[in-house]
Amino acid sequence: MMPPDQETISVIMGNGPSNVPLTDKRDSVSISINVSPSSRDHDQQEPKFSIFSESLRPVTLKFEDVAYSINLSTKGGCFGPNEPKSTRTVLNGVSGIVRPCELLAMLGPSGSGKTTLLTALAGRLFGKLSGRITYNGHPFSSTMKRKTGFVRQDDVLYPHLTVLETLTYAALLRLPRELTREEKIQQAELVIAELGLTRCRNSVVGGHLFRGVSGGERKRVSIGQEMLVNPSLLLLDEPTSGLDSTTAQRIVSTLRGLARGGRTVITTIHQPSSRLYRMFDKVVVLSDGYPIYSGQAGRVMEYFGSIGYVPGHNYVNPADFLLDLANGLVPDLKQDDQMESNGVEVDHLDDLATKQYLISSYRKNLYPALKAEIHRNLQGPVLPSPSLLSSDNQWTTSWWQQFKVLLRRGLQERKHESYSGLKVFQVMSVSILSGLLWWHSDTAHLQDQVGLLFFFSIFWGFFPMFNAIFTFPQEQPMLIKERSSGMYRLSSYYFARMAGDLPMELVLPTIFITITYWMGGLKHSLLTFALTLLIVLFNVLVSQGLGLALGAILMDVKQATTLASVIMLVFLLAGGYYIQQIPQFIAWLKYISFSHYCYKLLIGVQYSANEVFRCGIGKHCKVMDFSGIRYLGLDHKWWDVTALTLMFVGYRLLAYVALRMGQPH
DSSP, X not given: OOOOOHHHHHHHTTSSOOSSOOHHHHTSSSBOOOOOGGGXXXXXXXXXXXXXXXXXXXOOEEEEEEEEEEEEOOTTOTTOTTOOOEEEEEEEEEEEEEOTTOEEEEEOOTTSSHHHHHHHHTTOOOSOEEEEEEETTBOOOHHHHHTEEEEOSSOOOOTTSBHHHHHHHHHHHHSOTTSOHHHHHHHHHHHHHHTTOGGGTTSBOOOSSSOOXXXXXXHHHHHHHHHTTXXXXXXXXXXXXXOOHHHHHHHHHHHXXXXXXXXXXEEEOSSOOHHHHTTOSEEEEEETXXXXXXXXXXXXXXXXXXXXXXXXXXXXXXXXXXHHHHTTOOOOOSSOTTOEETTEEGGGOOHHHHHHHHHHHIXXXXXXXXXXXXXSOOOOOOOOOGGGOOGGGGOSSOHHHHHHHHHHHHHHHHHHHHTOHHHHHHHHHHHHHHHHHTTTOOGGGHHHHHHHHHHHHHHHHHHHHHHHHTHHHHHHHHHHHHHHXXXXXXXXXXXXXXHHHHXXXXXXXXXXXXXXXXXXXXXXXXXXXHHHHHHHHHHHHHHHHHHHHHHHHHOOHHHHHHHHHHHHHHHHHTSSSSOSSXXXXXXXXXXXXXXXXXXXXXHHHHSOTTOEEEEETTEEEEGGGSHHHHTTOOSOHHHHHHHHHHHHHHHHHHHHHHHHHHSOO
């Protein structure tokens, strides 16, 4: 078999004629991204972007011999803990180059490594990655991060926010501080108009539990969030997944228009139609993590024909032909069976041998020219070296601005959950039922009153804790997405979340205590009621902090709720109501129980030292002599307050540290 001629390889690598004018784009320091009709293909309606926030800085992305392996988990194997670890190669020797104004598509079957490669190019793949990836000749940096847009396959959006609110909050967080609030909002409005989202601008995004905008509109909202910063490099993972052919064509046409505006656009796509394929400038085809093609999309048939693979009449779509080859399926050949490679007939090769032949052909025919192209010193704009980056430029907005925007967004999103009808019904029904059960109890039934106070400490211990457990596991995808984009500091997010939880978490217990306290016949004193309410609210915040810490440490709702159940059972038994004489070797449990301190404080403010109760016929005893109270020891209330304060601070500090350690840096 004759190898492809040098002219064919030169054209495939992009050295020959191309339908994309690149020279004028690469030689200018900044590019206006107004796309004039003359610069587009006439058969596609592509958007005309006029982002005004910052001049576009074109990026030439080169990746050479990128390889990535993962260690497969063997825990619980039948050979025990000494079972040898196995390694799976996800990527192996992938190379390519993408310039401004080019749209590159990564093709390949499921599990071929497309998403892994895209994540690596976006600077978001953490682990042992070998090879070389450069952006205008420099490694990934915080400056490059701010100019990179990354759209995940799954649209991670807040369901209760409208399209306008979603993009407005993103603009307030991501756009530079030099712009005013009005200019940032104007930027969001501009993106909405250019992406064709005007019709649904005031519609909620929606989610799994309730209907919102359509799938195509959700995908355009995700793209719009990245377009707000006018990215020089835009990467998208399966942007057409789950969409009909017409919507998919609109999405890819939008991406092509963005590329023609001076951006470098890279996308993974599973099985594009022939119409979509014709919009791609370059393609990288992967098979089991190995490249079998990397070059001009329009020259792919010419290359594979030159190594003996010519599609039959059944292949109208080039993408179908490529995916069959990547899976090791030999298409119907037009040529005779005379073609042989190293003495092996091509059409008789099995799947594995076909893949090996395609990989070796790529290494022999395409890789040398591609490597030479990557190493060629192209003139173009150069990003500043990471060593020259100032730490002041790491964030586009101040800490206080991030805090305010995140607080407002959190309140707007979570009010639907915190004040849902189901949760309000749950709290109201329990408060009324408990008020009826303890209806007008008095000191004549001191045991019952003490039981009501203990119920306050237990119910408002486990209820907020179990609600808080879900906080960080549920928000982890959003947090990872936004933090990876450099939208805000973790501390600003955390404190905004804590501040936003105050009105959300304290309203329902206030209503609960107000109803049950007076129905239950506790001391008719406004001061005592106010102190009781403050103690319960403080207990709510402490228990919520423990729930946040458990959720942040484990990041698994099932494991966290299981551990929380055990902890609350221990706190319940060691709280001081059920067991009064705990053995010394385990008595320390009550000192780590916030329910114990809350219970002591509730008893201390409810009863005075000289108060008496009827302990028999015509007999009165001091309340402090009651066995269930005397055991508690109420002489050091400030120690109890101090213990709760330390827990309040400690649990939240632990949650923040766990969250910090679990986030990518």
